[in-house]
Each structure stands twice: as C-alpha cells, then as structure tokens.
Amino acid sequence: MPLQRFAPTLFLLLLGLVALPRSAAAKARRPPNIVILFADDLGYGDLGCYGHPSIRTPHLDRMAAEGMRFTDFYSAAPVCTPSRAALLTGRLPVRSGMTSDRRGVLFPDSTGGLPQDEITIAEALRNRGYATACIGKWHLGHRPQHLPTRHGFDHYLGVPYSNDMDAAPGLPVGASGRLDPEIEWWNVPLLRDEAVIERPADQHTLTERYTEESVRFIRRSRSKPFFLYLPYTMPHVPLFASKGYQGKSPRGLYGDVVEEMDGSVGQILAALRKEGLAQNTLVFFTSDNGPWLPQKAAGGSAGLLREGKGSTWEGGMRVPGIAWWPRRIQPGHIERSLASTLDLFNTALSLAEAPIPSDRPIDGVDLRPLLFRTGPGARQSFFYYRGTQLYAVRRGPYKAHFVTRSGYGRDAAVKHDPPLLFHLGHDPSEQYNVAALSPDVLAEITREAAQHQAGVVPAMSQLEAVEPPK
Numbered sequence: 001m002p003l004q005r006f007a008p009t010l011f012l013l014l015l016g017l018v019a020l021p022r023s024a025a026a027k028a029r030r031p032p033n034i035v036i037l038f039a040d041d042l043g044y045g046d047l048g049c050y051g052h053p054s055i056r057t058p059h060l061d062r063m064a065a066e067g068m069r070f071t072d073f074y075s076a077a078p079v080c081t082p083s084r085a086a087l088l089t090g091r092l093p094v095r096s097g098m099t100s101d102r103r104g105v106l107f108p109d110s111t112g113g114l115p116q117d118e119i120t121i122a123e124a125l126r127n128r129g130y131a132t133a134c135i136g137k138w139h140l141g142h143r144p145q146h147l148p149t150r151h152g153f154d155h156y157l158g159v160p161y162s163n164d165m166d167a168a169p170g171l172p173v174g175a176s177g178r179l180d181p182e183i184e185w186w187n188v189p190l191l192r193d194e195a196v197i198e199r200p201a202d203q204h205t206l207t208e209r210y211t212e213e214s215v216r217f218i219r220r221s222r223s224k225p226f227f228l229y230l231p232y233t234m235p236h237v238p239l240f241a242s243k244g245y246q247g248k249s250p251r252g253l254y255g256d257v258v259e260e261m262d263g264s265v266g267q268i269l270a271a272l273r274k275e276g277l278a279q280n281t282l283v284f285f286t287s288d289n290g291p292w293l294p295q296k297a298a299g300g301s302a303g304l305l306r307e308g309k310g311s312t313w314e315g316g317m318r319v320p321g322i323a324w325w326p327r328r329i330q331p332g333h334i335e336r337s338l339a340s341t342l343d344l345f346n347t348a349l350s351l352a353e354a355p356i357p358s359d360r361p362i363d364g365v366d367l368r369p370l371l372f373r374t375g376p377g378a379r380q381s382f383f384y385y386r387g388t389q390l391y392a393v394r395r396g397p398y399k400a401h402f403v404t405r406s407g408y409g410r411d412a413a414v415k416h417d418p419p420l421l422f423h424l425g426h427d428p429s430e431q432y433n434v435a436a437l438s439p440d441v442l443a444e445i446t447r448e449a450a451q452h453q454a455g456v457v458p459a460m461s462q463l464e465a466v467e468p469p470k
C-alpha cells in the first residue's frame with residue numbers, strides 16, 4: 001500500500017489510540033448527579049428505619065440499609081420558608097432575609113421572595129453544566145421574579161407555597177387537619193415553569209405526578225450531569241393520597257401519605273438503577289422541619305424528641321437524613337455526627353467542583369468526609385434559630401437553650417439565665433437540665449453563641465412585605 005493511501009488510516013488509528021483513554025478519563029471525571037428528596041413536615045419518628053411502629057416505609061428503609069442514616073441531622077429552621085432558603089443557599093435564613101419574627105413563612109399575599117443575589121445549589125451546578133429541575137413545593141416566593149426558573153432551575157413543576165394556603169370561600173373550620181379534606185377547599189395553583197396549569201391543584205395526584213416528572217427528567221438528562229430537587233408537598237396538611245394508597249396504612253391517612261412518598265422514593269431509586277446512573281448519583285432524603293403536632297392524627301411524630309414544628313426543641317428541627325450512593329457510601333452505616341441541610345450546599349458544590357462563594361458567609365460544611373468515611377465531620381456546632389432570634393446552640397452532645405417556646409402554643413417566649421443545658425446523648429428528650437452540673441460547658445457554649453451572633457448581620461426580611469388589601 002502506498003504511504004499516501006495508508007496515511008489517513010494510520011492517522012485515524014493513532015487518533016483512536018489517543019482519543020480512547022481521553023474519553024474514558026472524561027467519563028471518569030464526569031461530576032456526579034445530585035438528587036435531594038425533601039419531605040414537608042415529616043417528623044424524626046415517622047419512618048420505619050427511625051422506629052415508627054405502624055408507618056411502612058420499605059423503600060426508605062432499604063435506602064438507609066444500602067446507604068447512610070444520620071441520627072443527628074438538622075433542618076436549618078423549624079418552618080418551611082426559612083428551611084428551604086437555607087438548604088438551597090447554605091446560609092442561615094437570618095442572613096438572606098428569608099425569615100421574620102412577625103410572619104414565619106411566605107403567604108399568598110406576600111410580595112417578597114428569595115433575593116436575586118443569593119446563590120442557590122441549582123445556579124452553582126448549572127454553571128458547571130448540570131441540567132436542573134425543581135419538582136414540588138417551592139415556597140421561596142411566588143411572584144415571577146422569585147420562581148425556581150429565576151433561581152437556577154431549567155424546569156419547574158409544582159405548587160408555589162403550602163397546600164393549606166389560598167383558602168376557598170366557605171372553608172370549614174379546622175379543614176386542613178381533617179381526615180376527609182376536599183380538593184376544592186383550597187385554591188392552590190399548580191405551575192409548570194412560570195405558568196399556572198391547574199387550579200385548584202388536584203392534590204390527590206401531586207406525589208404521583210412529581211414522581212413521573214422526576215423519572216422523566218432523570219431519563220432525559222442521563223447523558224449529562226443533573227441536579228434534581230424534589231420537595232414533596234406532603235405530608236404537610238391537608239393530607240391527600242392517590243387511589244392506590246388511600247385507606248391502606250395502619251397509621252391512617254397520615255400513614256397513607258407517607259407510604260405513598262416512600263413509594264415515590266422507591267421509583268426514583270429504581271429509575272436511577274435502570275438508567276445505570278446509581279453509581280454516579282448522590283441521593284439525599286430529609287425533611288424541612290419537624291411534625292406539625294397540633295394537627296393531631298393528621299400530623300406526624302418526632303419519636304422520643306421533645307416538641308415539633310415551629311419550635312427549637314429537638315422535635316422541631318432534628319429530622320431524618322438518609323444518604324445513598326451505591327459503591328461510594330458504605331451500606332448500612334449509622335452516622336452519629338452533627339450534620340444539617342445547610343451542609344448539602346457545600347457538599348453538592350464540592351462534588352460538582354464548583355467554587356464555594358467567598359464573598360459572603362456560608363454556614364454549611366462539606367459532608368464528603370462523613371459520607372465517604374475519610375475523616376471526622378467538620379460541623380462542631382449547630383445554631384437553632386426561631387425567626388431572626390438565636391434560641392439554642394448545640395456543641396457536641398450538649399445543647400444550651402437561651403430562650404424556649406412551644407411551636408404553636410399560646411405561651412410567650414421564656415428567656416433562661418442561666419440557660420438550660422441538656423446532654424442529648426444521655427437525654428435525647430430534653431427532660432433533665434444539667435446546667436448546675438456542667439458550668440464549664442455552659443460557659444463555653446455561651447461564649448460560642450456570643451461569638452456567632454457578633455458575626456451575623458441580619459438582612460431585611462423578605463417575609464413581611466404584603467400586597468395592599470383589595
């Protein structure tokens with residue numbers, strides 16, 4: 001064969017030899033997919049793998065058995081709006097203005113929302129080439145400028161605020177906590193991107209539709225890295241389950257709703273396995289705050305933890321936390337280190353090799369050493385805020401309460417001087433004040449609280465601006 005005829009073949013052959021290892025290397029370097037599954041008002045004690053005796057959650061139990069289950073995982077706030085802002089930005093809500101002492105969350109008449117200069121996980125990951133979707137309850141502002149599509153998400157399907165808002169005229173008293181609610185009692189819209197596609201949203205099928213949309217997004221995005229944020233509308237009241245789950249759970253309607261969410265998690269993990277993506281995807285399941293106790297049988301359980309949603313007692317903020325990543329996370333590990341939803345920001349950005357913003361305080365830490373068991377956890381302390389006020393601080397096993405107040409009781413806030421001190425290892429239910437026995441610990445936590453507060457500059461609240469009455 002003359003050389004000039006052979007040369008192109010030789011060239012292609014050499015190119016192949018060079019190109020092959022490169023594409024393999026590129027594949028190896030592909031950053032992992034991130035999936036955050038976020039329940040609403042699910043308590044610490046509401047899953048089988050966290051000890052619930054009658055709610056059946058085989059898929060979440062399996063996820064925990066195949067992955068890592070946290071015993072001391074905290075949401076960053078005891079109510080919806082600030083908790084969500086903190087998860088997506090890695091910042092305490094007092095710093096972003098997404099909390100308030102007058103209005104705990106955003107309502108349909110609110111005009112504020114997550115400020116444009118906040119950086120969300122979705123924005124940071126989209127800058128790294130990720131496909132991004134928010135499928136579920138947003139609750140960070142429902143005006144167009146505040147929607148997920150303006151905060152880094154390519155796609156959005158879901159309700160813009162809580163499912164008990166937008167009461168229809170003639171709403172029965174106590175309707176949201178009833179065990180026989182009607183769709184028409186609330187005029188909650190369902191949005192696709194920025195357009196309302198259904199109103200009132202058929203809440204019976206929300207979980208089902210979120211799941212289908214998520215599975216479609218996973219399939220569609222399989223060729224590039226993706227970030228899926230799935231904040232379920234349930235089990236926040238009013239409770240609605242689809243036909244296949246209604247009347248099935250020994251725990252009643254609340255159990256039906258949690259079991260349906262469990263089924264949804266099972267479908268999402270199955271889709272990741274089927275698409276061959278499981279070994280390159282971190283899935284994290286948690287809840288935005290503790291159970292809404294005044295809803296009685298329509299609300300959840302914090303297990304042996306004290307109080308629930310709205311409060312800074314453990315039941316308000318300590319929530320289930322399950323991490324899953326086959327072959328990367330050691331199966332069946334129970335992690336007792338402190339960790340928080342705030343940390344998902346740093347963890348997701350680090351996995352995506354996106355820089356952690358250096359122009360603002362970030363309250364999260366990187367969970368990779370814990371997830372991969374390569375070192376100790378970076379979180380030494382946790383700060384419990386109610387609105388803009390620091391109520392309690394945990395350091396190691398000790399928690400000091402400077403102020404206490406029940407989540408939804410009519411009691412006023414009580415200031416404690418000296419603070420109450422509990423050893424959460426010995427006394428997870430916060431029953432036995434040990435302040436007098438451990439003055440040194442109390443002094444150290446008090447110093448740390450003062451130091452922390454000196455570094456916090458509260459932003460103007462986004463939750464207080466409302467439309468003028470019509």
Ligand code: MG
Pocket residue numbers: 040041079080236288289
């Ligand atoms: Mg909530």
